[in-house]
Amino acid sequence: MEKQLLDKSVIESGEMVLNMGPQHPSTHGVLRLKIHTDGEIVSKIEPIIGYLHRCFEKHCESLPYEQIVPFTDRCDYLASMHMDHAFSITVEKLMDIELPARVEYIRVIVAELQRIASHLIAVGTFGLDVGAITPFTWTLRDRERILDLFETLCGARLLYNYIWPGGLSHDLPPLFIEHTKEFINYFEPKISELNQVLTTNKIFIERSADVGVLPGDVAINYGVTGPSLRGSGINFDLRKNEPYSIYEKFDFEIPVGKGDMGTVGDCWDRYNVRVLEMQESINILRQACSQIPDGDVHEALPKKIRPKIGEVYGRYESARGDVGFYIISNGKNIPLRVKMRSPAFCNLSVLNEISEGWMISDIIANLGSLDIVLGEIDR
Amino acid sequence: MISTVDSLLDAFSYLKIPSETLLTIIIVTSGIIIFTIMAVNTLFAVYFERKVSAFMQDRLGPMEVGIFGFKGGKKFWGGIGQIIADGIKLLTKEDILPNNADKVLMILAPFIIFSGALLTFIGIPLSQNLVVSDFNIGIFYIISMSSVGVIGIILAGWSSNNKWSLYGSMRAAAQIISYEIPIALSLLLVVLVVGSLHLGEIVQWQADNRWFILHSPFSFLAFFIYYISTVAETNRTPFDIPEAESELVAGWMTEYSGFRWSLFFLSEYANILIVSIVASIVFLGGWLSPLHIINVFPESWQLLDGPVLGLFWLFFKAVLLIFVMMWFRWTFPRLRVDQLMYLCWKVFIPFALANLFFVSLWELILK
Numbered sequence: 001m002e003k004q005l006l007d008k009s010v011i012e013s014g015e016m017v018l019n020m021g022p023q024h025p026s027t028h029g030v031l032r033l034k035i036h037t038d039g040e041i042v043s044k045i046e047p048i049i050g051y052l053h054r055c056f057e058k059h060c061e062s063l064p065y066e067q068i069v070p071f072t073d074r075c076d077y078l079a080s081m082h083m084d085h086a087f088s089i090t091v092e093k094l095m096d097i098e099l100p101a102r103v104e105y106i107r108v109i110v111a112e113l114q115r116i117a118s119h120l121i122a123v124g125t126f127g128l129d130v131g132a133i134t135p136f137t138w139t140l141r142d143r144e145r146i147l148d149l150f151e152t153l154c155g156a157r158l159l160y161n162y163i164w165p166g167g168l169s170h171d172l173p174p175l176f177i178e179h180t181k182e183f184i185n186y187f188e189p190k191i192s193e194l195n196q197v198l199t200t201n202k203i204f205i206e207r208s209a210d211v212g213v214l215p216g217d218v219a220i221n222y223g224v225t226g227p228s229l230r231g232s233g234i235n236f237d238l239r240k241n242e243p244y245s246i247y248e249k250f251d252f253e254i255p256v257g258k259g260d261m262g263t264v265g266d267c268w269d270r271y272n273v274r275v276l277e278m279q280e281s282i283n284i285l286r287q288a289c290s291q292i293p294d295g296d297v298h299e300a301l302p303k304k305i306r307p308k309i310g311e312v313y314g315r316y317e318s319a320r321g322d323v324g325f326y327i328i329s330n331g332k333n334i335p336l337r338v339k340m341r342s343p344a345f346c347n348l349s350v351l352n353e354i355s356e357g358w359m360i361s362d363i364i365a366n367l368g369s370l371d372i373v374l375g376e377i378d379r
Numbered sequence: 380m381i382s383t384v385d386s387l388l389d390a391f392s393y394l395k396i397p398s399e400t401l402l403t404i405i406i407v408t409s410g411i412i413i414f415t416i417m418a419v420n421t422l423f424a425v426y427f428e429r430k431v432s433a434f435m436q437d438r439l440g441p442m443e444v445g446i447f448g449f450k451g452g453k454k455f456w457g458g459i460g461q462i463i464a465d466g467i468k469l470l471t472k473e474d475i476l477p478n479n480a481d482k483v484l485m486i487l488a489p490f491i492i493f494s495g496a497l498l499t500f501i502g503i504p505l506s507q508n509l510v511v512s513d514f515n516i517g518i519f520y521i522i523s524m525s526s527v528g529v530i531g532i533i534l535a536g537w538s539s540n541n542k543w544s545l546y547g548s549m550r551a552a553a554q555i556i557s558y559e560i561p562i563a564l565s566l567l568l569v570v571l572v573v574g575s576l577h578l579g580e581i582v583q584w585q586a587d588n589r590w591f592i593l594h595s596p597f598s599f600l601a602f603f604i605y606y607i608s609t610v611a612e613t614n615r616t617p618f619d620i621p622e623a624e625s626e627l628v629a630g631w632m633t634e635y636s637g638f639r640w641s642l643f644f645l646s647e648y649a650n651i652l653i654v655s656i657v658a659s660i661v662f663l664g665g666w667l668s669p670l671h672i673i674n675v676f677p678e679s680w681q682l683l684d685g686p687v688l689g690l691f692w693l694f695f696k697a698v699l700l701i702f703v704m705m706w707f708r709w710t711f712p713r714l715r716v717d718q719l720m721y722l723c724w725k726v727f728i729p730f731a732l733a734n735l736f737f738v739s740l741w742e743l744i745l746k
Contacts, residue, residue, distance in 0.1 A: 016542065018542050019542075024628065025624055025625050025628060026625040026626070040546075040716055127712065128625055129625050130625075130712040130713060131616060131617065131619070131623065131625060131711070131712040131713025132710075132711065132712035132713075133432075133436075133709060134432075134435055134436050134709045134710060137436035137437065137438065138436065138437065141437050197710065198712075201711070201712060203617055203711050203712045203713075203714060204712045206714070206715075206718055207712055207713070207714070207715060207718075359715060359716060359717070360546070360626055360627075361620070361623070361626050361713075361715045361716065362715070364625055364626050
């Protein structure tokens with residue numbers, strides 16, 4: 001580029017467009033944000049997605065149902081179990097499969113462990129986004145325990161391919177329930193440790209309370225779901241409102257944001273809902289671990305998945321929100337069409353709404369509090 | 380107090396060397412010694428920081444790299460060779476200058492920052508009679524020299540031709556310039572009580588009376604204002620907004636790599652050492668032993684004083700303060716720009732000004 005001397009007539013003050021990502025430490029993956037700024041103040045954000053697009057839905061049209069599960073794994077790579085579970089219950093709904101009780105219990109146990117693991121990442125990276133590094137390593141340390149459990153379960157630490165339509169790939173390994181109980185007893189005090197160092201930290205509250213307020217009606221209009229919606233004070237959780245699997249058997253609360261430190265629906269509320277949800281997941285795990293029956297997990301596993309002609313929509317409360325799978329079957333072993341409703345995609349769409357007029361630092365906090373996973377957004 | 384340069388000039392005056400040549404040799408030598416102190420300080424501070432952060436985060440930190448026959452592993456010496464490996468890595472890294480950068484300014488900027496830190500060291504006494512040049516305006520010199528670096532930061536941010544760097548440097552400039560005011564005001568309090576800008580005399584005053592931090596409630600407060608402001612001045616968490624890695628990638632250093640970047644690093648840790656040493660000298664009795672806190676045993680404390688032990692005490696106090704800074708860094712989240720400015724202009728400066736007023740009254744009444 002040629003160097004030009006500064007021409008006074010072309011100097012103008014105005015908005016600067018700042019390109020954040022796809023390579024940026026805190027866009028939680030390969031998200032690109034076009035930020036219109038006036039100094040530090042942000043006037044508009046355009047999220048640009050698609051850097052991780054892997055044609056998930058198109059792939060599904062050429063694969064048998066059994067082989068789609070490894071792909072759903074890779075959608076939300078921080079909560080693979082939830083994706084598998086969501087896809088499996090949708091296919092089971094299409095085929096009217098009745099599952100043995102043991103399968104349902106194991107699914108709930110791994111799903112709630114996965115929820116804790118995913119929320120640990122969300123909470124830790126939110127701390128990282130506002131500058132606290134130590135809580136992040138603590139949460140990763142605890143998540144490691146869950147990944148170790150999953151490794152004994154199915155050999156994989158991130159992409160499990162464990163929950164299959166009609167059952168599970170393996171039964172639980174010996175002592176898994178005992179190890180899970182050990183983990184729960186280890187992990188429960190760690191939540192209060194996290195609360196001490198991060199949740200109630202004065203600087204953390206300054207940074208997150210009253211920032212990025214998402215009112216409940218706006219959240220509903222944008223289709224925000226999951227902890228981000230509950231942070232706005234809306235009590236909506238599919239595990240309670242539209243129970244799937246065996247969630248109606250368990251006794252647990254749905255934490256919602258109350259605006260303890262500021263306004264209802266601010267970053268702190270969204271963060272705190274996740275912390276409280278980890279506690280609720282522990283409650284569910286306690287009950288599930290004590291009630292789990294014996295049985296054969298492969299009992300209902302179909303030899304060949306070949307649903308009758310028809311279509312189905314299955315909903316599932318994943319760690320990020322309301323995952324939906326819409327499957328059209330034409331009677332073959334390959335689905336005609338699979339559409340996935342991605343909760344993080346809808347949650348991301350609200351970013352511009354809640355970030356307008358805040359500073360660049362707050363954009364990072366807002367983005368972190370929405371807890372997006374780009375694998376799921378881009379699919 | 381006699382400066383090292385003067386005493387060396389006297390010591391070597393019997394040699395038949397022209398005095399100008401001798402002076403040049405001595406000045407160059409002391410420059411090299413200061414540079415060595417800075418480099419060694421950086422190496423050890425980085426290792427210290429990595430270990431401190433590791434222990435706070437339930438990790439082990441560097442454990443593998445051994446040195447001089449000490450193998451890495453779960454021994455005390457675990458990973459001590461990392462400091463050498465880090466240095467070699469930095470110096471052999473590819474040196475990148477972006478195409479559209481203003482190359483002259485970009486090359487110049489690290490040296491400006493570095494010379495700011497280097498020049499500050501000239502006026503800092505490390506022990507009794509161990510100072511390169513003994514200024515009678517010591518504190519004033521140190522404050523002014525440590526502000527030179529901000530020019531380099533602005534140049535670095537501007538010349539990189541990167542919006543992130545620009546943001547970082549603008550934030551840094553605003554922050555460093557703002558926080559110099561509470562720093563200067565709290566040091567002024569000491570100057571007002573002692574009646575001298577000379578660091579040696581300030582320590583002598585503390586030897587005659589007591590450590591300054593315990594002199595009055597106001598000097599106690601002044602110490603904390605000074606200390607927290609220096610954390611901001613050295614761009615460390617919770618005030619690390621200029622290089623906020625989760626927001627601005629690496630702030631004003633984003634486009635730097637290799638040796639130039641290591642110069643930034645060197646000056647950053649040198650600045651941390653400088654502010655800690657100044658805090659130790661001015662508020663914590665400098666090279667006086669801890670027995671001087673309130674001066675209860677006037678006879679016995681002299682045993683623990685002296686040039687060599689003085690060096691030890693000064694570094695002991697400074698390292699303690701550095702440790703607390705690291706503790707901050709690995710515990711707190713980061714403040715936002717406006718909150719940072721609020722803290723400076725609406726909390727620290729009014730308190731420091733009030734402090735100055737009340738300490739004058741205190742002195743007036745008690746004397």
